[in-house]
Amino acid sequence: MKKEKAKLSPEQRAELLSLLKSRFEKNRHRHQGLEWAPVQEKLEKNEEKLWSLYEMERTGGEPDVISGDQQTGEFIFYDCSAESPKGRRSVCYDREALESRKENKPQDSALGMAEDMGIEILTEEQYRHLQTVGSFDTKTSSWVKTPDEIRTLGGALFCDRRYDAVFVYHNGAESYYASRGFRGALRV
Template sequence: MKKGKSQLSPEQQEKLLEILKTRFEKNMNRHNGLEWEKVQAKLETNTEKLWSLYEMERTGGEPDVVGFDKETGEFIFYDCSPESPKGRRSVCYDREALESRKKHKPQNNAIDMARDMGIEILSEEQYRELQKLGHFDTKTSSWVKTPENIRKLGGAIFCDRRYGTVFVYHNGADSYYASRGFRGSLRV
């Protein structure tokens, strides 16, 4: 995470908490049995995580609580925007892929962006969990964590939802498209 940028003003914190609360209350099917007051209390004591949620929101991710880890006591947030977050599209998979391009390089890559935001890119399993909560990426696609054996061969994987089904595809890690971004997760 980039240092020096991880603090929100009190006004930004208040506005973000209001947005998150409204989204939480509007989408109770994503987090049955959880209470907003407990989520908010956890967020207010973890300002770096609040900054990461702000970055998820700022880039179009519409983060929301999708679970609670009883072992760690952490709330789990995923990007829940209907389509891949607009502010995170047209990126290749990782730094190695970005540097390998000779012409027409994208401005960034999914792995570095996620790290700088303080979040993790969704795994295929997490992506499938998200799809149980609604229909996401019906017009776009999202990079997901790629197994090392695929990445070593120059590839990366991405997912989308078409025809009522979640599909997993492959592409060169250096590819990028206006309709492909990435979704993230954050534990608080």
């Protein structure tokens, strides 16, 4: 299901940058101490990352800057939609799980979609960090990067927030639900 990475039109670029700037300014608590101008400068120099952010937005992720990496000078975006992105739900964990289903296959897998979008699925640690800047997945859940030891045995991990706490669960990697998707991260 590999999507062809297309260049954004000048209109799409301008609209995306305006939307990201507005979200950045509205949610300063997510990235205290950072300013928009250096973020925009980096984005304008990287068409491929802009396309990935466009895909994150198109699928309902509402990406926003979560932090900056002082060592690399990169800015880190996470999906910040209140619930797991609508355009990325009803997917199993990875392509191996997708191929193992004999019937009632989902359209895609979380890791497959993330790869096609040029993003990384959140790790459990990143997911927990995201929950420190807001309350996410209070009605849905999101697949998270699963350790090889668990995936080798057929399982996969997902998280959600209930009772004002973050929970980590397991399921068969081939399972999929209308209320479970995945959140991504992108370094720019």
